[in-house]
Amino acid sequence: MCSRLCKPQIGSVDALEILADETICNHRLRSMAVDALLKTATENEWWSYLQVLLHSLSVESNAAGSKLGQSLIRQAQCDIRFCYDLYWGLTVMAEDPSCRRKFDGLKQRLLLTLSQFKNNSSGGRLVESRKFANDDISEQLLRGQELVDLMYKIPPRIPVDDVHQILRASIKKSSFGGSADGKGSGDCGQVSANGEREWPLLRLPVDPQVKVSGIDYKSTEVKRSAEAPMIITCTGVDRDEEAEDAADVNGDSQRNTWIRRTQSLPHYRLMYKRDDLRKDSIVQNIINVMYLILKQETRLDIPLVTYRVLPTSSFDGLIEIVENAHTLYSIIRDHGTIMNFLHHYNGHRTLSDISSSFRESLAAYTVITFLLGVGDRHADNVMLTKDGILFHIDYGFILGKDPKPLQPPMRLDHYMIEALGGTQTAQFDQFKQLCVIAFNCLRRHVSLFMIMLTLVVKALPEITDFDVNYTQSDLEAFVIERFLPGQSDDEAATALMLRMEGKLNERIGLKLSDFVHAHSNEKTVSKGMTSVGSSVKIGVEAVEATVSTVASSLTSGASSIYKYMWGGPER
Numbered sequence: 069m070c071s072r073l074c075k076p077q078i079g080s081v082d083a084l085e086i087l088a089d090e091t092i093c094n095h096r097l098r099s100m101a102v103d104a105l106l107k108t109a110t111e112n113e114w115w116s117y118l119q120v121l122l123h124s125l126s127v128e129s130n131a132a133g134s135k136l137g138q139s140l141i142r143q144a145q146c147d148i149r150f151c152y153d154l155y156w157g158l159t160v161m162a163e164d165p166s167c168r169r170k171f172d173g174l175k176q177r178l179l180l181t182l183s184q185f186k187n188n189s190s191g192g193r194l195v196e197s198r199k200f201a202n203d204d205i206s207e208q209l210l211r212g213q214e215l216v217d218l219m220y221k222i223p224p225r226i227p228v229d230d231v232h233q234i235l236r237a238s239i240k241k242s243s244f245g246g247s248a249d250g251k252g253s254g255d256c257g258q259v260s261a262n263g264e265r266e267w268p269l270l271r272l273p274v275d276p277q278v279k280v281s282g283i284d285y286k287s288t289e290v291k292r293s294a295e296a297p298m299i300i301t302c303t304g305v306d307r308d309e310e311a312e313d314a315a316d317v318n319g320d321s322q323r324n325t326w327i328r329r330t331q332s333l334p335h336y337r338l339m340y341k342r343d344d345l346r347k348d349s350i351v352q353n354i355i356n357v358m359y360l361i362l363k364q365e366t367r368l369d370i371p372l373v374t375y376r377v378l379p380t381s382s383f384d385g386l387i388e389i390v391e392n393a394h395t396l397y398s399i400i401r402d403h404g405t406i407m408n409f410l411h412h413y414n415g416h417r418t419l420s421d422i423s424s425s426f427r428e429s430l431a432a433y434t435v436i437t438f439l440l441g442v443g444d445r446h447a448d449n450v451m452l453t454k455d456g457i458l459f460h461i462d463y464g465f466i467l468g469k470d471p472k473p474l475q476p477p478m479r480l481d482h483y484m485i486e487a488l489g490g491t492q493t494a495q496f497d498q499f500k501q502l503c504v505i506a507f508n509c510l511r512r513h514v515s516l517f518m519i520m521l522t523l524v525v526k527a528l529p530e531i532t533d534f535d536v537n538y539t540q541s542d543l544e545a546f547v548i549e550r551f552l553p554g555q556s557d558d559e560a561a562t563a564l565m566l567r568m569e570g571k572l573n574e575r576i577g578l579k580l581s582d583f584v585h586a587h588s589n590e591k592t593v594s595k596g597m598t599s600v601g602s603s604v605k606i607g608v609e610a611v612e613a614t615v616s617t618v619a620s621s622l623t624s625g626a627s628s629i630y631k632y633m634w635g636g637p638e639r
Contacts, residue, residue: 092127114143131171141154144178221238269304297342301337359374440467467543508561518547525540
């Protein structure tokens with residue numbers, strides 16, 4: 069007998085669960101699930117589910133000929149974001165020798181379909197739409213691939229001046245920087261304001277709704293880290309504003325608040341990083357889904373900053389740079405408190421307005437990082453925009469894993485609480501209420517997040533950083549512990565508040581983590597050792613003075629960050 073929980077049709081999440089299950093190979097059942105997605109899923113849901121659907125193709129014997137594969141190509145003709153993510157997702161999936169032929173075949177089918185639609189005005193919305201009418205999307209995809217290949221060929225950890233020269237020379241010699249017909253003249257186009265020759269507009273792989281016509285080579289940066297990521301500044305920016313405005317009117321936009329506020333910027337910065345970004349991409353996608361759910365199902369218009377992460381292979385990728393944002397570490401170092409930082413950049417805004425943006429974004433990310441078990445939350449992995457919106461970066465550790473011991477399940481430190489006015493204020497009570505609303509809203513979608521998190525543990529085991537014996541049962545236990553399925557909203561709210569209030573007094577691990585990270589940033593130890601090396605050359609008689617120099621250097625460095633780490637005065 070049918071129960072009250074039966075539905076007249078399969079929902080999009082139910083369909084996704086069927087397709088994600090590798091044990092379900094029945095052709096008719098999988099086709100029924102695809103039909104359900106076609107009927108019920110919005111464009112944003114298709115985009116959000118793409119990573120799971122790509123791995124579901126592994127079950128299909130003929131990906132290009134399957135109903136799922138054909139549906140993915142059809143959806144790519146409707147949504148430029150989906151189209152680009154599908155192309156790059158297939159590129160990464162094709163690295164697996166056992167699936168290379170399958171995914172390469174589907175990628176070639178995608179390119180062929182897109183090139184045919186360029187010459188067929190009766191094609192899908194991607195080409196019929198005025199904003200894409202003059203674009204050959206297949207050519208744009210291949211030009212974007214060439215740009216990524218050029219970045220990959222630049223030797224890592226070389227002087228930044230050499231990076232400028234190599235990047236400029238490589239682009240000039242390539243078809244990428246040449247004429248639209250791909251002959252690689254390198255001299256076509258106008259000269260930009262920075263004196264560089266422009267090329268035909270290119271849709272950026274990391275954000276295809278943004279087109280650029282050049283690079284400001286002199287602004288290129290190389291970060292000091294093991295991967296030596298490059299920051300590339302693109303110029304001649306042209307954004308698809310009509311597309312985003314139309315999506316906003318329909319209530320179906322997943323573009324975040326920050327993106328809409330920076331439409332007028334004349335440049336677009338991105339990071340090229342030699343690292344496996346697949347896990348970061350999956351987590352960032354889950355956060356996007358959480359943001360969309362919060363926006364649709366609560367009356368709160370929480371400002372939430374997200375950013376694009378695009379793996380272009382299993383060993384490199386592109387990351388969107390969030391402009392006008394600073395790390396929590398640099399904010400405390402330069403301004404002393406969060407509120408001093410916000411007042412410095414927002415003298416024209418009221419305290420209530422500034423506090424609202426900070427309080428709401430802090431509540432959202434506190435809940436999100438708790439539910440996902442995000443680790444390694446030191447002060448350089450938490451950022452704040454100049455208008456008070458907090459967000460997190462770097463999701464290398466999730467599901468409760470952390471490289472340092474004694475870490476709390478959520479980052480809620482002394483400076484954040486101080487910016488809320490302390491724990492005995494109305495602001496802090498409002499913050500807790502926001503946390504409860506967001507927590508209970510997201511808990512209702514535990515099935516969807518279970519599917520998406522399974523992708524990290526099961527489909528991509530080589531990037532989990534977990535023990536070899538980490539199983540699906542371990543993931544289920546973690547999800548139950550964090551999402552509390554089966555508990556009422558009141559019970560879950562009480563449990564969350566107990567976790568939060570209990571950890572306010574257990575921040576020793578967080579302080580130690582920040583202390584070590586701050587010493588690493590300030591290089592107090594290495595500076596002291598440099599003094600040792602220099603003084604040894606003077607002679608034995610200078611050893612005692614050298615020791616004094618080292619001690620002074622270490623003491624000075626520790627003193628300068630004492631206030632940041634422990635909330636006390638400098639001594």
